[in-house]
Every structure is written in C-alpha cells, then in structure tokens.
Amino acid sequence: MEDIKVLIQRMSLEEKASLCSGLNFWYLKGIERLGIPFVMVTDGPHGLRKQAGAADHVGLNESVPATCFPTASALAATWNRDLVYQVGVALGEECRQEQVAVILGPGANIKRSPLCGRNFEYFSEDPYLTGEIAKSHIQGVQSQGVGTSLKHYAANNQETRRMTTDSIVDERALREVYLAGFEIAVKEAQPWTVMCSYNRINGTYASDNQTLMRDILKEEWGHQGLVVTDWGAMNERAVALKAGVELEMPGAPNGNDAKIVAAVRAGELDEAVLDGAVERILTLIQKAEATLAQDSAYDPQAHHALARRVAGEGAVLLKNGGGLLPLPAGAKIALIGGFAKMPRYQGAGSSLMNPTRLDNLHEELAQLIGAANLTYAAGYTEKGEVADAALIQEALDLAGKADVVVICAGLTDIYEVEGLDRQHLRLPAGHETLIQRLAAAHQKVVVVLSNGSPVEMPWAGDVLAILEGYLGGQAGAGAIADILTGRVNPSGKLAETFPLKLADTPAQPYPGGPATVEYLESLYVGYRWYDTAKVEVLFPFGYGLSYTTFAYRDLVVSQDDAVVTVTFKVKNTGAVAGKEVAQLYVRDVQSTVFRPDRELRGFVKVELQPGEETEGTLTLERRAFAYYDAGVRDWVVEAGDFEILVGASSRDIRLTALLHIATGSGMPSPVDKAKLASYYNPSQNRRFGKAEFETLLGHPVPENVMPQKGSYDLNTPLCEMRGSLIGRQLFNLLGKQMRKMVEGKEDTPMGMLMLAMVNEMPLRTILMMGGPLNRRKLEALLLIINGHVLKGLAALIRNR
Secondary structure, eight states: OOOHHHHHHHSOHHHHHHTTBBSSSSEEOOBGGGTBOOEEEEEOSSSOBOBSSSOOSSSOSOBOOBOOOOOHHHHHHHTOHHHHHHHHHHHHHHHHHTTOSEEEOOBOOOOSOTTOTTGGGBOOSOHHHHHHHHHHHHHHHHTTTOEEEEEEETTOOOOTTTTTOEEEOOHHHIIIIITHHHHHHHHHHOOSEEEEOSSEETTEEGGGOHIIIIIIIIIISOOOSEEEEOTTOOOOHHHHHHHTOOBBSSOOSSSHHHHHHHHHHTTSSOHHHHHHHHHHHHHHHHHHHHHHTSOOOOOHHHHHHHHHHHHHHHOEEEEEGGGOOSOOTTOOEEEESGGGTSOOOSOBSTTOOOBSOOOOHHHHHHHHHOGGGEEEEOOSOSSOSSOOHHHHHHHHHHHTTOSEEEEEEEOOGGGSBTTBOOSOSOOOHHHHHHHHHHHHHOSOEEEEEEOSSOOOOTTGGGSSEEEEOOSOOTTHHHHHHHHHTTSSOOOOOOSSOEESSGGGSSSOSSSOOSSEEEOTTTTOOTHHHHTTTTOOEEEOTTOOBOSSOEEEEEEEEEEETTEEEEEEEEEEOSSSOEEEEEEEEEEESSOSSOOOSOEEEEEEEEEEOTTOEEEEEEEEOGGGGOEEETTTTEEEBOSEEEEEEEEEETTEEEEEEEEEEOOOBSOOOOOOGGGGHHHHSOBTTBOOOHHHHHHHHTSOOOOOOOOOTTSOOTTSBGGGGTTSHHHHHHHHHHHHHHHHHTTTOTTSHHHHHHHHHHHHOBGGGGGGGOSSOOHHHHHHHHHHHTTOHHHHHHHHHHTO
C-alpha cells in the first residue's frame, strides 16, 4: 500500500464511505484499484475461531482447529501478567498462520453479578486486575503484528436484552469501576481496535455515544486505533461516525454507507471526520498486510503444553482439609462424574471453538497414578438436571472400595451461554445430589469444579477438599491431574468473590430490564460490597490455597513526590516450592465521599523455594488514592491518612501501614450525606433505594417500560411488537425460521442462544440476515406495524 494520506486523496467519497463497513461477516473491505487488500477479523478471545465454511457469529458452523486456552475467568485467576502475555503471543502466532488480522478479544467487562451468562469470558469484578490482565493479553497478541479488539465498551454487564437495554449508572461508578479496566488496557497496550457494546449507556447507544467513544477513549485516553461495533450494534451511522465509531460490522445491506455519503453532501458530516476514520481503518489494514505477507506456522504441541501450564496456574485450591491433597501415593481413587471423561472446558456462544486436541481427567490421572489405582463411575446424566438413583448408587458402590473419592462436577454447558443469564447460583440437581450423597458416605472427598463463574456450595463443609478448575481449555484436565498428584502446586487466586447465596450479591434485581438496568449499588461491586457491608462470603476475592505456606514481614512505605513505594518481604515457610500472589489494597481512613472499605491497587506473584524469602516492591501513583468527582469531572485526592494493606486476599491482610498525604488535589464537590445514607453506611439490611440513586445520578431514573404500538422504532425488540398484527406475524415468521435452523438442537446451548436472539433482537438486526429487505423497506414496514398502513404501503411501493 502507498502512503495512507495519498490514498485517501485518491478516493471518491463513496469509496471512503464504503471502507467504514465490513465486506461480509468477517472481512473488512478493500479497494482493488488502489491496492487496498481485504483483511479478516475473527472471534476469540481464548482461542481462534476462524470459520472454514459459512460464517455466523454464534458458533453454529464449525471453525478450524486451534488451541483452546483457559477462558478469561481462569486466566485472571493466575494473577500472572507474564503468563497471560505468553498466551497472547500464542494466539497471535495462530492468527498469523490462519491469515487473521484481528482477533476479537479480550473482554474487559466487570462481573457485576455472578449470574451474567458471559462471565466466563470476562476477567474480574475488580477493574485494576481486569486492566492488568487485559493489558498483558493485548501486548502478547500484538507483539506478533496481529490486532486485538478490547470489548465490550461499555457497561455491558448482562446478557438479557443486551441489544436494547439502557444501563443507568452514576458517573463515579462508571469511571471508577466500569471504565477503569478499559482505561488501563488502552493507555498501556493500545489495542488496534476497541469494540463498542450493543446497549445504551445513560440513554445513548454505545455506537452513538460521543462522550465515551471520542471524548474519553480517543481524546482523554489517547487511543490510536479504531472503534468497531459489536456485530449488529450500529444505531445511527452518521451520528456514530461523528461520535468516533469508525467501522461497522458485519457488512449488511442496510444503506449505512449511503447515509454517510448523504450526510457529507448535506453538510451534516464534515468530510474531515470521514477522512480521519478512513485513516484509522487503513492504518490497521496496512499493519495487518505487513504481518500477513510473511509465511508463518505455529507448534500445536508447544501451545498445548502452554495451555496446560496456564490451566494449572488458573485453578484455585479452595479447601484442603487435613492436607488431603495432593493425593497420597498408591491410594485407590474413585473418580466420579461425567466431566472426568467428557470435560466442560469452554463456554458457549461466539467464543465456542474447535480445539486441536482435548484431554480428559480419567486418562490423564490414569497415566500419572496407574490405571490399577483408578475406578470410574458417571454419577449423573449428561444434562444432570435431575439426580439419577442408579448412577448415584453405582458411584456409592465404587466409593466404598476407594481410599479417596474425587468428584468432577460443575455447571453443564447450558448454564453458561452468551445471550442468556443464569437464573440461580446452584449446581445442576444431579451434581448437587451426587456430592451430598458421596460426602455422607465417605470421609475423604475431593470436589473438582468446572464452571466459568461462582456457584453456591451448601455441601462445602461436608467435603475435605475443593479445587476450582474453572473452564480450563483443552489441556485443563491434564492440569487438574498435575495438581491432584502434586506435580503442580496450585497458585491460583480468585478474581471474583464466591458469595454464600444469591441474595447476598449487590446487584439486585438481576438481570434488569425490560428497558432500563439500574446500577443501584454504584461502586459497591464484588468485594467492594462484601467487605464494606461486612457480608459473610463463601470464599473472598483474592483467595486461594497452596500446598505450602507463606509468611509476610517488614512492610515499608515511602513517599517521593507523587509516587509512593511499598516494599515487603514474603517467605516460603513450607516444605515444597510454591507461588504466592501478594496483594496491595488501599483504604481511605476518613473520606468526604463514600468509598469502599478497600480497593486493590497492586499485586505481585512470586515463586519461592522452601525457606526462600524475597522482597516485593510495588509503586503507587496519585491515582491509586483518588476518587472520581462527578461535580468537577476529574480525579480528586483528599489530603489525609490512608492505610496500605498487604496480604493474601481481600480478607487476609498480613501487613498494615499508615500513610499520610499532606497535599490533596482539588476541592471535593459538596454532597448531601443524609440523602445518600445507604451509600455511606451500606449493609445487608439496608439496600440502596431509588430516591438515593436518583440523588446520586442527579436526575430521575427513566421509566422502565417498553414502547407501545404506535411508538415502536427500529430498536424495539421483535417480542415487544406483538401488539401489532403485522409485528406478531413477523415475530412468528422469524421464530419459525429460527426453530427450523436449530431443529433437533433446541435444548443445546447454541439452540437456546439462537431462540433467545429472535425473541430479544431489535427490528433493525433483520438487515444483518440479508434477504429482500433494505433499510427503507424496513422503515416502511415499521410504519405499517405502528398502524400507519397507507403510509407504509406507499413507502414500500416507492422502494420496490
């Protein structure tokens, strides 16, 4: 390609507009006469999902084999920046072999509730940890000359009605919790693309949101790449271009390229804005072209070995009563649960991929302890929805002859699906009952969990050991075998709190809707809620056991201008080598504004031999002590005392020091504490009310109601148009077509996702499907649905 600015000068207005949307589902457009190539993007984020045949965005059609690494929840639990970077490098290598310019990931949305159906694809409830892991992932991929897409920006924290809901969130929470992870990743890793989400944020669709896309992302954070829509997330094309959204995906016959041309010619859109968008798009294409011009191949065996190592560091030992693990040498093991032979290793949806190989725990454990020491029983049916008496009895019979029982349980694939949120935190009844029956019959029970997000464990006190394996990818089973046998010492730490029960979680009700999602809890997400409100939890944020022990000492805190340096020593006081994640939290001792009791501001993972000691050093800049003041729209540090807390989890603080900041920055905006009482003194018995939330917002909460007949628009979900005869017929027709597509697979994750999509998708997404409808015909059809039959028919005739 020649110089980008010269290329833009040689383009017609129509050619420039054409580059602002995709060619089809996965390719960006090129311009042959100017030598601009077509380049491919494809799904991730924990493995390459390049579809070999017909394209779709939800995984119905099979993809080429690629390494399935542990999902994001497991990656974050490693707390290991370097290891996540290596995963990124491997993903980049696989993209290069498959001629993929951009892999769509990582996901940096905050885990507002453990019920979110896509939590397996996100890192943490904490923005700092999210940002650090996302940054490492991006840097690894892009070190290979391949782009990433940091998603889904922003406040996209539920799957239910994700394409149309309005996230109502106060500015402090938006800045401190929901944007902060994106900010770290953008400033320090510069992803080639940022993907805007489907939803509205405080009344404005993400694709139209100039505050988020241009003012914050581009101007404040300095993002040099482009913004791409999630697939089908475009609302108004010319508005989005002005807002800072350069690329619409996928390519569709929706008339949006023509809208750009018309807006420029009408003087509604400055052509310089279009030129700037095209420059960013061409910059990406140029970088990708340089990379993909080189032949490349990756080593599948090396990547599988890396996947096993990562899964081993991402698994979290939650309980180990009596030192039951690692398993005693020569012990007779009863391995119970269908997951032992058919592992649950990834989530469902656009990230569903085709692994190069797939390990299972039965085979891996047999190789390590000998087949003669291992027996197996399924214990539950494939779906596990109800307890199977015969299978449980078979498991009990085997357990009676074993020294140790290892149960493989967790969430089946229908529990964690893109597009669908969970309804509860319980395990499937078949898994739950199996654990309870075996725990009552045997004193030495180990439970190995496979799930992408927290579950309730009413049986936790009845078993000796619990190992959270998360969704460990294609080599996860081998990693679990390594941990069970002591070949790997577990070092994972929870990147999310495990609550005792759903009622304890801060986001209530969840999911929100149908029109609005009110973030009543504001800053109090995850441990920020549990630790401040002093709610008892099952396992706290940052928690994880090891086969060894660690001691902390000698905390030293020093200030030098705007930087605070924290040093401390960590020693391995046990008998085996191990890794420890030392975490640093900051507490504002007496703040004018409400703040969480503590917030993660740093961490370091160290590897130590028995008896070895090392010094950890962490630095804190002013931002670590700041809060966002919505009144002045800036970060403010108050003068006063802060506690520096260093420990092994948010609730296992080993070292504490007091730091005095003599000079603050800015004057806090005045607040009426009486009207925000629940935020200043949160408790389980005093939840956040609408009136307080409106005080925090500074305006009334919009009505949580959907449009009625006569006021439907292109963003109204099809299911809400059934009040109109034509709308009802259209809904039924599309539903029938979708049911035909998934016939025989209705109760599979993909089938459930597809049927949910039809129910919740806005009218405008019909244009993504191709067919005879274009934008003008759809607008005419909308007139008819709204009761303006003659006007609609006339418009249809004009646009035949």
